[in-house]
Amino acid sequence: MKIRAYIRVVHNWLWKVFSGYVEDTFMDRQRLLVLIYLMIINTLVMVLRQLGLTGMEGGYFDWGNNLYYVLCCGACVLFLLRLLSLTPTLVIVLLGCLMFNIFHMFYIALFGIGYAYPALVGSVMMMMVTLFLAILSYLKRLTLVIAALSVTAYAVCCLLTQDEHITGIFAGVVGVFVLVWLMGTRLIELLTELSKTNDEMKVTQREIFSLFRMDKAALLSVAHLAGKQDLSPQQTGKLLERIADxxxxxxxxxxxxxxxxxxxxxxxxxxxxxxxxxxxxxxxxxxxxxxxxxxxxxxxxxxxxxxxxxxxxxxxxxxxxxxxxxxxxxxxxxxxxxxxxxxxxx
Structure with missing residues (x-):
């Protein structure tokens, strides 16, 4: 419970810092958190790589990883300068992550590295994480792009390697990506409708309070009084009538x-x-x-x-x-x- 409370405090603090950059909606709050945590993870990975504690060795991998990190930082700087809105910034970061993993897969498949099978599986897992992040960000179109490019990239790797271990799990990879994409798309649609309904209810609520010349606390007090005094619907209507005058x-x-x-x-x-x-x-x-x-x-x-x-x-x-x-x-x-x-x- 304490951990949840700490996380809630951190989220509230992050929102106060960046609230001026995004709309005050549930979706934008979620996208902002995904972007912030993704950049924190990217930064930690870069630090660990510089210390030689994680990642592959090789100039090509270092070059690709550094290029991806520079791309992410550039997009975030444009976002902070208000030259780029939140959604395009997040799309750039997620697509950059996807393209880096595809580049990694192709390099392994073309040059026949000995650990090709575990390396390709690791890249597929990273692309699946990217797909999950797109779903968490409610980016419906991007989920289709990520799923399609991931499956296509793995199919190309199967053709290039002709490795029975790699080709043997192709159907499973396709099935998992399609299933996650279908379920994620439906989840995004449901949450989008729920968010829209919630926004409409908030607008209606504010307008009703304005109509009765009352704020939320005052109207709730009237409802509480009506319940406490066991007033009938007609009596409650009369009470509101007198307040609205x-x-x-x-x-x-x-x-x-x-x-x-x-x-x-x-x-x-x-x-x-x-x-x-x-x-x-x-x-x-x-x-x-x-x-x-x-x-x-x-x-x-x-x-x-x-x-x-x-x-x-x-x-x-x-x-x-x-x-x-x-x-x-x-x-x-x-x-x-x-x-x-x-x-x-x-």
């Missing part, structure tokens, strides 16, 4: 229905006008257009200022805006132009 209970229903319809319309319009933005970025755009300031956006969305600022920078980059462009004016102008072109007045 509408004219009557029917007004509550009309307000809720009107809010839901307006929220759905706004979300749909933003998605049509700005398909290049993520749902969380479009949510920030909606608040910007409505005139919310940075601190107010942070309060509404429950995010840090550094995270929202990072998101605004990403929005400007995806919309290809200059530094002199006013983000709110540009967003409003594009929305107005879309409405005029698609919904002309009769």
């Amino acid at each position: 509408p004219e009557d209970e029917e007004q509550v229903d009309r307000d809720l229905a009107g809010w839901y319809e307006q929220h759905r319309t706004d979300a749909s319009l933003l998605e049509q006008v700005f398909p290049m933005l993520s749902p969380s970025q479009r949510e920030i755009c909606k608040l910007i257009v409505e005139g919310y300031k940075l601190r107010e956006i942070c309060e509404v969305l429950g995010k840090t200022e550094s995270n929202v600022t990072c998101q605004r920078s990403n929005i400007r980059a995806r919309l290809q805006l200059d530094k002199a462009d006013n983000l709110r004016e540009v967003l409003q102008a594009r929305l107005d132009a879309y409405v005029r072109s698609h919904y002309p007045k009769s």
Whole structure:
């Protein structure tokens, strides 16, 4: 239990340090952790290799390993400079790992090293680890690329070596990669749907709290009071009615229905006008257009200022805006132009 607590503390600290670089979503949190731990492992391997404590001997292997590490560090530097977003950075690191192992396999197969069988099996295991990391990062397309390239590389090695031990496990290698890819793809789809539903529920929750002019703690207090006093649904409705202060209970229903319809319309319009933005970025755009300031956006969305600022920078980059462009004016102008072109007045 203590180990889990320590790990949780470390993860929270890492998130505070890098929260300004990524979106505040479950997937980005997971991808960030995969990238950080993968770079830590790569660095430890490089240190051990320099000390002569691990790895193969040989100029070709050292050259390939060093090139891969430089590629990873370069991608991470671009990420920290905000010249590369999180997902492309992680894709570069994972593909670099895959290509290094494929290069290693081909070299062994071509030059007939005596320990070819265990070395090739070791490379296959490393490619399987890369596939697992892609699954943990929810990179659905990348999992297919990794599985396909891994199987193809092993098939080429079988043709080059003509070794019965290597070719004898080919069917097993293909079966394992296909099975892991299929199960991983399904897992990614399910978690993606779950994450999307969770984000939608958070938005709805915040809007409902806003409608009743209450925060989460206050509304939960009302629910607790209703349960403690054993109030009926009608009595609880009356209590909420008095808090929201509408004219009557029917007004509550009309307000809720009107809010839901307006929220759905706004979300749909933003998605049509700005398909290049993520749902969380479009949510920030909606608040910007409505005139919310940075601190107010942070309060509404429950995010840090550094995270929202990072998101605004990403929005400007995806919309290809200059530094002199006013983000709110540009967003409003594009929305107005879309409405005029698609919904002309009769």
